Amino acid sequence: MEPFNNYLNFNTGEILGNCNILIRHLSDMEGMYHDLEAARKIINEGDRLIYRVYNIDVPEKYGHLQHCTSIIYPGRIGNEYHMTKGHFHAQEDTAEIYLVLQGTGKLLMQKKDREVKVLDMQSGSISYIPPYWAHRTINTGNTPLIFFAVYPGEAGHNYGIIKSKGFSKLIIEKDGQIKVIDNPNY
Amino acid sequence: MEPFNNYLNFNTGEILGNCNILIRHLSDMEGMYHDLEAARKIINEGDRLIYRVYNIDVPEKYGHLQHCTSIIYPGRIGNEYHMTKGHFHAQEDTAEIYLVLQGTGKLLMQKKDREVKVLDMQSGSISYIPPYWAHRTINTGNTPLIFFAVYPGEAGHNYGIIKSKGFSKLIIEKDGQIKVIDNPNY
Numbered sequence: 001m002e003p004f005n006n007y008l009n010f011n012t013g014e015i016l017g018n019c020n021i022l023i024r025h026l027s028d029m030e031g032m033y034h035d036l037e038a039a040r041k042i043i044n045e046g047d048r049l050i051y052r053v054y055n056i057d058v059p060e061k062y063g064h065l066q067h068c069t070s071i072i073y074p075g076r077i078g079n080e081y082h083m084t085k086g087h088f089h090a091q092e093d094t095a096e097i098y099l100v101l102q103g104t105g106k107l108l109m110q111k112k113d114r115e116v117k118v119l120d121m122q123s124g125s126i127s128y129i130p131p132y133w134a135h136r137t138i139n140t141g142n143t144p145l146i147f148f149a150v151y152p153g154e155a156g157h158n159y160g161i162i163k164s165k166g167f168s169k170l171i172i173e174k175d176g177q178i179k180v181i182d183n184p185n186y
Numbered sequence: 187m188e189p190f191n192n193y194l195n196f197n198t199g200e201i202l203g204n205c206n207i208l209i210r211h212l213s214d215m216e217g218m219y220h221d222l223e224a225a226r227k228i229i230n231e232g233d234r235l236i237y238r239v240y241n242i243d244v245p246e247k248y249g250h251l252q253h254c255t256s257i258i259y260p261g262r263i264g265n266e267y268h269m270t271k272g273h274f275h276a277q278e279d280t281a282e283i284y285l286v287l288q289g290t291g292k293l294l295m296q297k298k299d300r301e302v303k304v305l306d307m308q309s310g311s312i313s314y315i316p317p318y319w320a321h322r323t324i325n326t327g328n329t330p331l332i333f334f335a336v337y338p339g340e341a342g343h344n345y346g347i348i349k350s351k352g353f354s355k356l357i358i359e360k361d362g363q364i365k366v367i368d369n370p371n372y
Contacts, residue, residue, distance in 0.1 A: 001316035003295050003303050008285065008310045010196075015312070056312070063279040063317045065251075065336060093249040097336055099194065099285075109189050117189050124194045126201070126242070130187035131249045150251060150283055150336040 006056055010101050013071040013146035015054040022053040026077065029085055032163070034170055034185060035078025042077065049073060050082050064153030071146050072105065072139040079172040081105075086136025086167065088112075090156030096129040096149060098137070103145035106171050106180070109133040112161075116168055118180055121145065134162055138171040140178045192242055196287050199257040199332035201240040208239040212263065215271055218349070220356055220371060221264025228263065235259060236268050250339025257332050258291065258325040265358040267291075272322025272353065274298075276342030282315040282335060284323070289331035292357050292364070295319040298347075302354055304366055307331065320348055324357040326364045 006017030026039060026048045033039045042048050055068040075082045086108070089096070098107065098121070105121040111132055119127050121137065129135045139145035168186045172179050192203030212225060212234045219225045228234050241254040261268045272294070275282070284293065284307070291307040297318055305313050307323065315321045325331035354372045358365050 003293070003305055003316060003319060004314050005305050006312045006314075008312055010310060017312075056314070058281075058314065063277075063281060063338070065281045065283050065314075065338070067283055067312065067314075067336075095244075095249055095251045095339070097251050097253055099334060107189070119189055119191050124196060126192045126194055126203075126253065128190050128192075128242070128244065128251075128253075130189060133189060148285060150253075152249070152251070152338060153281070 008069065008148070013054065013069040013101060013144065015056065015069055017056070019054050019056045022055060023049065024051045024085070026050055032085060032166065033077040033080050034183065035080060038078035051084055059153055060156065061153045065150055066153055066155065067148070067150045069146060069148050070137065071144050072137060073144055074139050074142050076173060079174065081138045081140050081171050081173065083138040083171070084136050085159055086134060086162045088134040088158040088161060089151070090158045091154050093131040094152045094155040095131050096135065096151040098127040098129070099148045100125045101146045101148060103139060103143050104141035105145040106138045106140055108136045108138060108167055108169060108171065110167050114168060118169065121147065136162070136167060140171060194255065194334070199240065199255040199287060199330070201242065201255055203242070205240050205242045208241060209235065210237050210271070212236055218271060218352065219263040219266050220369065221266060224264035237270055244339060246339055246342065248340045251336055252339055252341065253334070253336045255332060255334050256323065257330050258323060259330055260325050260328050262359060265360065267324045267326050267357050267359065269324040269357070270322050271345055272320060272348045274320040274344040274347060275337070276344045277340050279317040280338045280341040281317050282321065282337040284313040284315070285334045286311045287332045287334060289325060289329050290327035291331040292324045292326055294322045294324060294353055294355060294357065296353050300354060304355070307333065322353060326357065
């Protein structure tokens with residue numbers, strides 16, 4: 001395989017080059033936000049773009065490195081901040097790295113034994129998600145949260161566990177503050 | 187293993203947090219620049235700092251991801267631009283990713299069958315070094331070349347082949363221009 005370049009715009013998170021763009025509207029995440037009524041209303045009123053991923057095309061095989069930028073737009077569904085779906089890696093014993101380019105947010109992680117960890121995300125933060133931790137990112141700011149991610153070629157995605165059970169914590173706004181609370185439905 | 191954060195300064199390349207700093211002076215690279223006399227003179231006059239690596243401490247094992255920033259200071263040894271030692275991965279079937287934060291340069295790559303490839307490095311360029319390609323970075327600008335790198339935990343470094351044979355190409359300045367020329371000693 002031949003080496004190649006792509007080009008990242010640090011301000012917008014866009015990648016110019018050979019990449020796929022994944023677009024997630026609220027309707028692609030039904031049931032993931034705890035305020036089901038607020039979510040249904042927004043979808044019925046014409047839906048909302050929550051996040052976008054620029055994913056560079058690399059073989060999904062051992063030895064390779066998947067890499068992408070994610071752009072989570074600011075906003076809330078009810079009192080819950082915009083977030084990604086979140087997932088375990090299908091190959092669970094693989095790590096991931098996030099380098100934040102713009103914006104502020106939280107990185108919510110959880111193991112199968114229910115251990116939970118939340119890290120702050122801000123411009124320049126490099127988060128290390130070790131093997132076995134499911135991960136979801138949440139934009140708690142007023143501007144897009146943009147980060148560059150790298151993970152092993154064979155890692156894959158397992159969305160099912162998070163889709164059916166969620167995380168044990170929610171990141172919400174309460175009285176103008178960012179709060180990490182227990183998920184009442186967990 | 188618990189998740190953790192470190193903090194990157196995009197302007198200087200410094201990482202604040204739990205990392206090792208690797209410092210390479212010209213004396214650590216003896217014989218790697220083709221103008222041996224120019225190199226010896228600089229070393230005798232007090233040596234010179236060529237590059238610095240901020241390396242985050244992660245297990246050197248499958249599933250993990252090594253990550254670091256490299257800062258190559260501008261300058262030349264004779265007519266050859268400042269560069270890194272360059273290496274194959276010890277585990278040869280592993281890739282690497284470079285995201286350039288500041289500066290301009292060249293990424294010189296070579297396979298064991300002698301196939302050579304040179305990519306440009308500039309702010310925002312994301313270079314994909316596929317498995318089996320040795321890699322060296324060269325600062326061809328007047329400011330530090332700073333990039334963020336990620337590679338698999340188990341990749342390791344094999345410096346020996348490059349140390350004894352070099353790359354088949356040199357990146358030099360000639361008449362104020364950046365030139366890629368054949369290495370006369372290869």
